[in-house]
Amino acid sequence: xxxxxxxxxxxxxxxxxxxxxxxGAFPITPSTEIPEYFAQYVAxxxxxxxxxxxxxxxxxxSVCIAAQAAGARTVSxxxxxxxxxxxxxxYVAASCRLPITLACVxxxxxxxxxxxxxxxxxxxxxxxxxxxxxxxxxxxxYDNFLMAMPIGETPSVRLPVMTCMDGFITSHxxxxxxxxxxxxVRKFIxxxxxxxxxxxxxxxxxxxxxxxxxxxxxxxxxxxxxxxAAKARILEVxxxxxxxxxxxxxxxxxxxxxxxxxxxxxxxxSAGTAKAAVDKLREDGVKAxxxxxxxxxxxxxxxxxxxxxxxxxxxxxxKSEGFSANGGPLFAETRSALYDLKERPYxxxxxxxxxxxxxxxxxxxxxxxxxADIAVTGEIGPVYTHMGQRSKEDIA
Amino acid sequence: MSKIYNLKREVEKPVRLTGxxxxxxxCGAGVVVSGVLRALDKEDRAVVVNATSCLxxxxxxxxxxxxxxxxxxxxxxxxxxxxxGVEAAYNALKRRGKVDGAxxxxxxxxxxxxxxxxxxSLSGAMERxxxxxxxxxDNEAYMNTGIQRSSSTPRFAGTTTTPIGSVxxxxxxxxxxxxxxxxxxxxxxxxxxxxxxNFKDLHTKAYNAIYTEGPCFLNVLSPCPRGWDYPMAKLxxxxxxxxxxxxxxxxxxxxxxxxLSYTPKKKLPVEDFLRPQGRFRHMFQKGNEWMIKxxxxxxxxxxxxxxxHTSA
Numbered sequence: 001x002x003x004x005x006x007x008x009x010x011x012x013x014x015x016x017x018x019x020x021x022x023x024g025a026f027p028i029t030p031s032t033e034i035p036e037y038f039a040q041y042v043a044x045x046x047x048x049x050x051x052x053x054x055x056x057x058x059x060x061x062s063v064c065i066a067a068q069a070a071g072a073r074t075v076s077x078x079x080x081x082x083x084x085x086x087x088x089x090x091y092v093a094a095s096c097r098l099p100i101t102l103a104c105v106x107x108x109x110x111x112x113x114x115x116x117x118x119x120x121x122x123x124x125x126x127x128x129x130x131x132x133x134x135x136x137x138x139x140x141x142y143d144n145f146l147m148a149m150p151i152g153e154t155p156s157v158r159l160p161v162m163t164c165m166d167g168f169i170t171s172h173x174x175x176x177x178x179x180x181x182x183x184x185v186r187k188f189i190x191x192x193x194x195x196x197x198x199x200x201x202x203x204x205x206x207x208x209x210x211x212x213x214x215x216x217x218x219x220x221x222x223x224x225x226x227x228x229a230a231k232a233r234i235l236e237v238x239x240x241x242x243x244x245x246x247x248x249x250x251x252x253x254x255x256x257x258x259x260x261x262x263x264x265x266x267x268x269x270s271a272g273t274a275k276a277a278v279d280k281l282r283e284d285g286v287k288a289x290x291x292x293x294x295x296x297x298x299x300x301x302x303x304x305x306x307x308x309x310x311x312x313x314x315x316x317x318x319k320s321e322g323f324s325a326n327g328g329p330l331f332a333e334t335r336s337a338l339y340d341l342k343e344r345p346y347x348x349x350x351x352x353x354x355x356x357x358x359x360x361x362x363x364x365x366x367x368x369x370x371x372a373d374i375a376v377t378g379e380i381g382p383v384y385t386h387m388g389q390r391s392k393e394d395i396a
Numbered sequence: 397m398s399k400i401y402n403l404k405r406e407v408e409k410p411v412r413l414t415g416x417x418x419x420x421x422x423c424g425a426g427v428v429v430s431g432v433l434r435a436l437d438k439e440d441r442a443v444v445v446n447a448t449s450c451l452x453x454x455x456x457x458x459x460x461x462x463x464x465x466x467x468x469x470x471x472x473x474x475x476x477x478x479x480x481g482v483e484a485a486y487n488a489l490k491r492r493g494k495v496d497g498a499x500x501x502x503x504x505x506x507x508x509x510x511x512x513x514x515x516x517s518l519s520g521a522m523e524r525x526x527x528x529x530x531x532x533x534d535n536e537a538y539m540n541t542g543i544q545r546s547s548s549t550p551r552f553a554g555t556t557t558t559p560i561g562s563v564x565x566x567x568x569x570x571x572x573x574x575x576x577x578x579x580x581x582x583x584x585x586x587x588x589x590x591x592x593x594n595f596k597d598l599h600t601k602a603y604n605a606i607y608t609e610g611p612c613f614l615n616v617l618s619p620c621p622r623g624w625d626y627p628m629a630k631l632x633x634x635x636x637x638x639x640x641x642x643x644x645x646x647x648x649x650x651x652x653x654x655x656l657s658y659t660p661k662k663k664l665p666v667e668d669f670l671r672p673q674g675r676f677r678h679m680f681q682k683g684n685e686w687m688i689k690x691x692x693x694x695x696x697x698x699x700x701x702x703x704x705h706t707s708a
Contacts, residue, residue, distance in 0.1 A: 021488035021492070022481065022488050049488065050485070050491075053524070055517070055523075056517075058477070059474060062477035062478050062517065066445070066477070066481025067485035069482070070443070071495070072488050089471060199485065199495045199499060201497065204463075205466050206461035206466065206468075207470075208456070209458035209459070210452060210456060210458065212458065215458050
């Protein structure tokens, strides 16, 4: 069935179709609409979820951890500082191996306070042990959320999953999307039947021990192995999802990459803009292409290296500033992935769009222009720059 | 529970906190937790929730748990939210026919995890009205990290962050009155208790809290031999002195109505409670008489105020 929904409503609608046991709810722009829509489903009796309106995101994630450990399927949604407030507990959720599903509506982190989109919130949480899947548009936001539970709940994975979409650009823009029938969704996600849980009568369970150095490392390695196992599971679930939806997903999307010499690597809604730029350049005979990262954790390093192996120059576009003084987080991962190639493309990093700074097709074309120069001259120039950065004089 | 409390019968129930945990000898926490869990009816299941604390690191060190019931610890400041999450899961799964039978939800946290860092989480959970019991075992400082002051630490107490020096005289501020703050949440049951005598007061209040529907709060004095600096054999004596000096009065507030649980036959001077504890040693030095005087005045004032509440 086709419908016109905002990204937030699409995710809330996915939640309704899944009818989770427990939702932890706390408002923060721009994810607030998700708990709002869901509250209406509760009020209208369309779901029978235990809807817990907590006093902070910290408590929201605490409720999710406890409820999931108790044997319930739990969901939540947040953005920006809300995700940052959950930070401590994101690690707890992952290390307790609790497959919670969280919709992260990406927004810049304070300070200064800013409500618009960039990826600094979820990039700050990239090493917490959560699977991270990013959407380009509303359809993907809906689809990714539906795929999260079958990925996270698999016994070999048992990790929480964060599905990310761009704040306002995706969360608030209304698009035509295809929705699955609720019966099909329920069948796809199945029943949640964990092996052990707090409320299991036959076998009491203790969760969250004090773990000494004689055990801690083994537990962390198990978690790391689970994240490795998630990669294959993400592809399996995508294949199952394609059967019921007709929509195909991978670890990333390659757009006009077959013979591309110049390529971009980026995440999220900017892919739409970049595709338009690639199409235009292709008309002009430029062999331009795009890799849109969908799965950032686990990072598809080997696969990405293969996808970029035959390019001559690549620009990684980071929508968050990592303050590493060595480029953004996507750049660090990409450059590391390329290291094992015998012949590597030239590589630059462009940090862009911080705090909702717009990026246009012309901006993307300029990046390709720079890549073309690099490919010809072999002169990279500054490796790590900021798109559209104004000088003091410009601002004055 | 039978109407007449009988310690012998109660201690014959199967234990829910087993021996072999790593709490110090002379620590109140183990006595408090055993005492509270003993109030559960034998056939009822419970999920125990714990804030990061001495109790947590001593009773659930991987791969051993001291609890016979299910147990969850997640972090320091979120035990009330954690308990509300377990209770929410229970409601959801019960509604969907996935769990049956009564399950009780009991949280234990120290004063740091309750008065300070866990205060917001506690207040939120109480306001939302989850069917749960929150037990603060109050040992009046951050003992797990090495005796730092909390907002529960009484005035003049020496701690590692309120040391005694040529200028410093221990903690400058009075103890936060958390029990009264919980009363202001208008929850069905709030009580202040301590493990004294035959544990009847602790037992009865724990039973009331567990078997009263809705959010209930117990504040239980729980002396710490390391932080309070007393010989470990003196646990029971010190606890009793706290009650008999009215430093820690026993009372309960049921549906907003205050009841005094215990009136000392003879109200002892506060210095009887202070003297055996190293944390108050400086108060007995020459020239510091004013400290004892002011400590007494504060206790008297609080006691009078409590009597006004309970006789109203």
